[in-house]
Amino acid sequence: MTDGTSSPVRLARHCLGLLLHTLWPVACPVCGRLGQVLCEECLSSLLTRQIPRCLSCGGPAPCIDHPRSAPILPGAVYGGAIREIIHRLKYGRTRALGPILGRGLAGLHPRPFLDILVPVPLHLQSPRGYNQAEAIALGLGRAWRIPVRGLARWSCDVPARTRLSRSERRELRVEDFVVAPDVRGLRVGLVDDVCTTGTTLSRLASACTAEGARVEAAFVVAHVPG
Numbered sequence: 170m171t172d173g174t175s176s177p178v179r180l181a182r183h184c185l186g187l188l189l190h191t192l193w194p195v196a197c198p199v200c201g202r203l204g205q206v207l208c209e210e211c212l213s214s215l216l217t218r219q220i221p222r223c224l225s226c227g228g229p230a231p232c233i234d235h236p237r238s239a240p241i242l243p244g245a246v247y248g249g250a251i252r253e254i255i256h257r258l259k260y261g262r263t264r265a266l267g268p269i270l271g272r273g274l275a276g277l278h279p280r281p282f283l284d285i286l287v288p289v290p291l292h293l294q295s296p297r298g299y300n301q302a303e304a305i306a307l308g309l310g311r312a313w314r315i316p317v318r319g320l321a322r323w324s325c326d327v328p329a330r331t332r333l334s335r336s337e338r339r340e341l342r343v344e345d346f347v348v349a350p351d352v353r354g355l356r357v358g359l360v361d362d363v364c365t366t367g368t369t370l371s372r373l374a375s376a377c378t379a380e381g382a383r384v385e386a387a388f389v390v391a392h393v394p395g
């Protein structure tokens with residue numbers, strides 16, 4: 170398939186790709202293009218505007234039961250290549266994917282009127298040394314020029330969500346999050362990598378609201394259909 174560019178340009182791109190690959194041995198996990206953590210074409214084909222979810226119950230938004238609830242805005246349905254990419258990001262093999270996914274998500278929406286972005290915090294007992302939600306938030310924040318503030322933390326040693334059943338996730342309590350009082354009076358956007366039932370985001374939103382913030386939306390890379 171041709172991309173419409175002339176062959177000298179393609180050759181130059183190919184040579185540049187090889188050079189980058191030598192210096193920085195990576196390849197786009199979707200199309201295999203050398204020297205790219207995730208190429209622009211694959212990023213824009215992976216992320217598209219999805220049906221918003223209700224931040225109160227995780228159902229489709231606008232929600233009849235929670236008409237005033239803020240939306241969860243996913244950029245993909247969890248599965249296939251996006252699942253693989255999130256896995257690579259999450260388990261640390263390719264951390265640079267986080268800001269790239271964040272930038273891709275930012276491109277799906279007009280810049281929101283937010284004061285800060287708050288990533289879902291890393292579990293206290295997580296063996297991973299970095300937070301993938303924060304990495305995504307940094308990409309969003311950079312694109313939109315909105316500061317990222319890690320103002321939330323888990324209040325106790327809650328097991329990682331991947332080890333909880335759907336019903337256990339629904340039982341997470343508001344007190345599972347502690348949010349710094351700095352959020353008072355701010356318009357907040359929450360950020361996470363994956364949204365399953367929406368319970369984690371809903372609880373974090375409640376904890377932010379309890380501290381006097383206004384949660385306007387939650388941005389997630391992918392939504393897992395129930």
Ligand SMILES: [Zn+2]
Binds near residue numbers: 197200202207208210
């Ligand atoms: Zn690609």
Ligand SMILES: [Zn+2]
Binds near residue numbers: 226228232234
């Ligand atoms: Zn709802």
